[in-house]
Amino acid sequence: MPGALERRVGQPSSGHASPNSLAMKSWASWGLMWGSFLALWVALNTWMPAPPWRLFSPPAGRMAPMAPKPVQVLGLPDAPNASPPLTTVDVEPLDSVPLPPSWKIAGSARAWFQLGTFFQKLEQAHRMQVDVYHWGDSQIEGDRITGALREHFQKKHGGQGAGWVMPLTPAPTFAVRQSTTGEVRRVAGFGPRRDAEARRLPFLAVNRFDSASTWTLRSNPMARAHCQTWSNMALWQAGEGQWDVSPRTTSSPSAAAPWQAWTHEEGLDGRTWRTAGATLLGANLTSGPGVYVHNLAMRGGSGTLFDDVPDADWHLLQEQTNPALVVLQFGGNAVPSIANAKGARRYAQKVGQNIRHIQAQWPGVPILFIGPSDMGKNVNTYPGLQHTVTALRDTALANHALHWDLQAVMGGPGAMKRWVDQRWAGDDHVHFSVRGAQEAAQRLIQALAHERALWANRRIQPAKLMEP
Structure with a gap:
């Protein structure tokens, strides 16, 4: 019996179809179904009338063509060391202001929105005070860079006076x-x-x-x-x-x-x-009303102690003035002590903490962080410079501050030597001369004018496009 049972189990049954025949039937069924569907679709598309929503809807009329507005182009020099004259900056109803890519300001959507509130306040400066706080290291001492920025804004939007000063x-x-x-x-x-x-x-x-x-x-x-x-x-x-x-x-x-x-x-x-x-x-x-850009130089500072200022000072300054923009220009004093990317990130983290602190004290006020300038007689003088520039840029953008790369604006790594040769910087290959500070300020003015023109264009462009 066991032998006979084993033989019966091992022999295939003649009453069941083989796996190959099942597969062939399955593919044939699918082919027949899809063929029927395609035939029905062709028949409906050929002999049936259009659907109801097309039978009773009038045909759409042709849209009126849009008339693009001409863009006025300002001729600025492309050379990185050339000085675009201040007289070419006009941010009134221009659609754009040409600008070398390395001069442009970078930022997140939130940072751009906050910068727009500053531009709105500029338009109302004829009837209210608008304050710009420019904190920085020794690169801005003596009212350098700040003074040119102040004169530009006051000439356009009003205001008389230097803002904050100190005897010593x-x-x-x-x-x-x-x-x-x-x-x-x-x-x-x-x-x-x-x-x-x-x-x-x-x-x-x-x-x-x-x-x-x-x-x-x-x-x-x-x-x-x-x-x-x-x-x-x-x-x-x-x-x-x-x-x-x-x-x-x-x-x-x-x-x-x-x-x-x-x-x-x-x-x-x-x-x-x-x-x-x-x-x-x-x-x-x-x-009275107008724009006041305050020169607040901190020789030896690195921008890491704002979070240790009494809260009452921030509140009183906001009550008595109208902070509309904060400019932070730091990094140069930290570069000599930074040797690698890890050290640069550690310093940038402290700067980021201070950016967040200012944002918490003055909510909604945009912050523009200006990175360190190029430094040294060659690219090897300060090994940590490039790490610092990169870390500060990433930190500023991550914390929704705007960023302006001063080293790139100068011409990139190694540009300081050219600035010294042109007498735009001192023999220490670190600090700008009066002429160099004026050049840096003009490029910053151009960058802000560019962004303001784009902001103004975005506000009026929808109305322009609707004109036939």
Whole structure:
């Protein structure tokens, strides 16, 4: 029996189809089904009328052709070292402003939207004050770069005055002339001998006046035209020191408050402030509505201590002024101590933390980060420079700040030598000369004008395209 059972199990049954015959039947069925479907589709498409939504709908009329508007092209030089004249910048109803690619500002959609709010405020500067805070290292000392930017905006949108000034700074400013008598000391909240108590806005440094000290402030005939007069002065101090001013002003503060303001005749030059002891944070020189770009140089600073400033300073500065744009220009002081990409990322993380802190203190205010310039006699002088430029760019963009690559604007790695040869930079191959700072400022003005023209074009372009 087992042998017979085994033989029956091993023999194929004659009552079942083979696997090959099943496969052939399956393919034949699918082929017949698809053939029937295609035949039905051809028949319907050939002999049936059009569907109801096509039988009763009138045929669509031809759209009216659009009339593209001509684009006015401004002729700017393509050479990286050529200086485009300021007179070619016109951001009124232009559709675009040509710009070398390396000069363009980069940013996220959120950063561009915030920059648009700054452009909106510029259009209203005839009836309100618009403040631009330019913090940077020694590359902007003496009102360099900032002064040209301020003059450009004030010439177009109004405003008279240098904005924030301080009696004692490491380098004298070209914006005003000033002198002190008595014991006046500068204490900084940054740099090698920093004092945390002096880490106060807007300069992150203070001037301490002892008894019987004076400060005389005059206009500088060598300054740019819109810096030479002002009618309002706001004095910010730590505590409640008493100040007396001569000649007398048309209005004076009634109490020795931390924030005091005076109004005087715009043409009257020369003011002397006397105090029996005070800690000065700065003085703001303005003349009503307009644009005020503040030069806040921090020699030796790297832009990593803004998050250690008292919150009350940020709030008071926002209450008393109208922050519309923050420009941060740092990195040069960190480059000599950075040797590799890891060190650059570590530094950039601290900068990113400070960008986020400013955004939290002044929500909605756009931040433009300007990276370090090219440095050194050749590309090997500072091995960490390229790592720093890249890390700061990535960090700025990741934190929704705008970024302007100053090294690329100069011409890329190794460009500093050419700038020195043209007397646009000093023999230290680090700092710009007055002429070089003016060149950098003009290129920044061109970059901002380019973005403003594109912003204005996006606002009016839909209406233009609808015209037949």
